[in-house]
Amino acid sequence: MIIMKEFNNNRYIVTAALPYANGPIHIGHLAGVYLPADIFVRFLRRKKKDVIFICGSDEHGAPISIQAKKEKTTPNKIVNKYHYMIKNCFIDFKIIFDNYSRTSSKIHHKISSNFFKKLYDNKKIFEKESYQFYDKKYSQFLADRYIMGICPICRNKYAYGDQCENCGSTLSPEDLVNPKSTISKNPIYLKKTKNWYLPFNKYQDFLKEWILVKNKINWKKNVYRQSKSWLDNGLKERAITRDLDWGIPIPIYNENKKVLYVWFEAPIGYISSTIEWAHKKNVDWKNYWKNNNTKLIQFIGKDNIVFHSIIFPAILKAYNKNYILPHKIFSNEFLKLENKKISTSKKWAVWAHEYIQDFPNKQDSLRYVLISNMPEKKDNNFNWKNFQRKNNTELVATLGNFINRSIVLVNKYNKGIIPSPGLFSFNDKYVLEKIKKCPIHIENLLKSFKFKESIDIFMDLSKVGNKYITEEEPWKNNKKKIRLNTIIYVSMQIVAMLAQLSELFIPDTSNKMLKILRLKLLFWNQIKNRFNIICPGHLLGKKKLLFNKIKNKEIEYQLNKLK
Numbered sequence: 001m002i003i004m005k006e007f008n009n010n011r012y013i014v015t016a017a018l019p020y021a022n023g024p025i026h027i028g029h030l031a032g033v034y035l036p037a038d039i040f041v042r043f044l045r046r047k048k049k050d051v052i053f054i055c056g057s058d059e060h061g062a063p064i065s066i067q068a069k070k071e072k073t074t075p076n077k078i079v080n081k082y083h084y085m086i087k088n089c090f091i092d093f094k095i096i097f098d099n100y101s102r103t104s105s106k107i108h109h110k111i112s113s114n115f116f117k118k119l120y121d122n123k124k125i126f127e128k129e130s131y132q133f134y135d136k137k138y139s140q141f142l143a144d145r146y147i148m149g150i151c152p153i154c155r156n157k158y159a160y161g162d163q164c165e166n167c168g169s170t171l172s173p174e175d176l177v178n179p180k181s182t183i184s185k186n187p188i189y190l191k192k193t194k195n196w197y198l199p200f201n202k203y204q205d206f207l208k209e210w211i212l213v214k215n216k217i218n219w220k221k222n223v224y225r226q227s228k229s230w231l232d233n234g235l236k237e238r239a240i241t242r243d244l245d246w247g248i249p250i251p252i253y254n255e256n257k258k259v260l261y262v263w264f265e266a267p268i269g270y271i272s273s274t275i276e277w278a279h280k281k282n283v284d285w286k287n288y289w290k291n292n293n294t295k296l297i298q299f300i301g302k303d304n305i306v307f308h309s310i311i312f313p314a315i316l317k318a319y320n321k322n323y324i325l326p327h328k329i330f331s332n333e334f335l336k337l338e339n340k341k342i343s344t345s346k347k348w349a350v351w352a353h354e355y356i357q358d359f360p361n362k363q364d365s366l367r368y369v370l371i372s373n374m375p376e377k378k379d380n381n382f383n384w385k386n387f388q389r390k391n392n393t394e395l396v397a398t399l400g401n402f403i404n405r406s407i408v409l410v411n412k413y414n415k416g417i418i419p420s421p422g423l424f425s426f427n428d429k430y431v432l433e434k435i436k437k438c439p440i441h442i443e444n445l446l447k448s449f450k451f452k453e454s455i456d457i458f459m460d461l462s463k464v465g466n467k468y469i470t471e472e473e474p475w476k477n478n479k480k481k482i483r484l485n486t487i488i489y490v491s492m493q494i495v496a497m498l499a500q501l502s503e504l505f506i507p508d509t510s511n512k513m514l515k516i517l518r519l520k521l522l523f524w525n526q527i528k529n530r531f532n533i534i535c536p537g538h539l540l541g542k543k544k545l546l547f548n549k550i551k552n553k554e555i556e557y558q559l560n561k562l563k
């Protein structure tokens with residue numbers, strides 16, 4: 001097990017990938033990026049670390065510009081719609097950032113322009129002319145994805161300029177027979193243009209040392225492997241500007257319609273979002289981004305690995321202003337839906353905002369299922385039947401049932417007051433030991449970024465509780481009062497520990513449980529290695545239902561919706 005080194009560090013920047021504001025977010029985004037980031041940040045806060053959780057919408061680039069042209073609207077209207085929709089979804093799912101910014105903000109434009117300007121002034125970038133495919137009708141240069149034609153290898157009519165999805169060949173637009181624009185469907189032309197390039201090959205040695213030597217053991221295997229494969233192929237120069245009318249104009253006089261390439265400016269969004277936060281809080285952002293004692297932990301999607309492990313660090317290195325580099329880049333594999341790849345364009349997804357409409361106040365059910373199915377080591381699958389089963393058997397029949405049984409016992413036999421225990425039996429001691437060990441197990445797993453296993457440890461504790469009550473049979477008449485009190489005391493210690501631990505995974509439920517128990521949320525060191533979290537004499541609050549069963553017809557509705 002790789003436990004994160006130097007965990008005693010006290011300052012962290014945790015970033016979550018900037019969602020692209022051309023559509024809503026779905027369960028794949030939540031399971032892949034935002035839930036692991038959220039759990040990790042919650043854990044750091046409970047450990048009393050100085051942590052800022054940074055994100056924002058990524059609002060530039062050709063896809064948004066093209067979508068606007070197709071829908072005869074403006075890019076601004078599109079990004080406004082999705083920025084607020086996405087932002088609200090995060091709030092609904094209790095993924096609370098310290099700052100959720102947007103790359104169309106003034107501050108981001110300013111910071112990104114400064115990056116470009118300094119690279120330009122210091123001759124770290126160069127200009128070069130080239131011929132690129134152009135769509136006359138839409139007056140737009142086309143990225144490879146927007147070019148379609150016949151695959152020269154398998155004759156598939158719908159091969160893209162970068163890849164044929166039928167035979168899997170990697171292609172260039174020049175390879176296609178009869179290449180056409182996917183936007184206007186018209187034939188395309190080569191047109192001369194000029195762009196600015198960053199010579200990434202100049203940073204090859206630096207990145208090799210940094211990734212292959214320094215970070216080899218620290219990074220997740222998928223991140224390491226992809227980065228290494230890029231380095232093995234040799235880094236090349238890449239354009240950092242685009243011919244587009246939507247984006248951050250390059251700060252060079254007389255260069256119209258040239259903007260910064262999204263993958264140049266979007267990662268700078270982590271920095272500008274932090275600066276925006278620091279201005280609001282009146283703190284110095286440099287204490288985070290330019291302080292070698294800060295650990296930068298980035299949670300991203302698998303399709304964005306090299307942009308974070310190679311492109312962004314190379315830009316920071318070229319800019320050379322003492323920015324820290326990512327300490328850890330975390331990426332999950334993909335989540336499938338009903339065994340098929342989630343696809344925004346094919347509308348094969350469960351959208352977060354629609355889930356909330358269909359299952360109001362059941363955010364924790366989805367959080368729970370997504371965390372316990374998290375695609376950590378391999379692609380994993382979400383299916384609605386399994387969602388229903390996990391909700392009904394694990395949340396309702398195990399966790400909810402155990403808590404309910406325990407509280408009923410306190411109310412029935414001790415007027416809602418936690419009783420003093422007598423002597424502990426062998427079984428009591430075994431259970432109390434389990435409670436003590438739980439936060440230690442979870443801590444070790446979270447330090448090695450194992451979220452799925454950590455929620456299993458949590459759920460196992462409620463299974464231990466259910467089993468304990470069933471074995472001890474407190475409702476049997478022949479129990480002496482002192483023995484009954486001891487059983488109730490032990491069960492309530494499990495309940496109290498579950499209330500404390502659940503905050504990491506299912507925060508709404510944790511909140512409800514803490515209210516029922518009339519307890520405050522404790523810091524991690526206050527629950528670590530302890531079993532006596534709720535004291536004898538403590539009076540409970542009002543009982544409340546924690547989970548509801550999900551009915552067959554609700555699941556059928558969702559399955560029909562997919563069709």
Ligand SMILES: [Zn+2]
Pocket residue numbers: 151152153154155156159164165166167168169
């Ligand atoms: Zn093909």
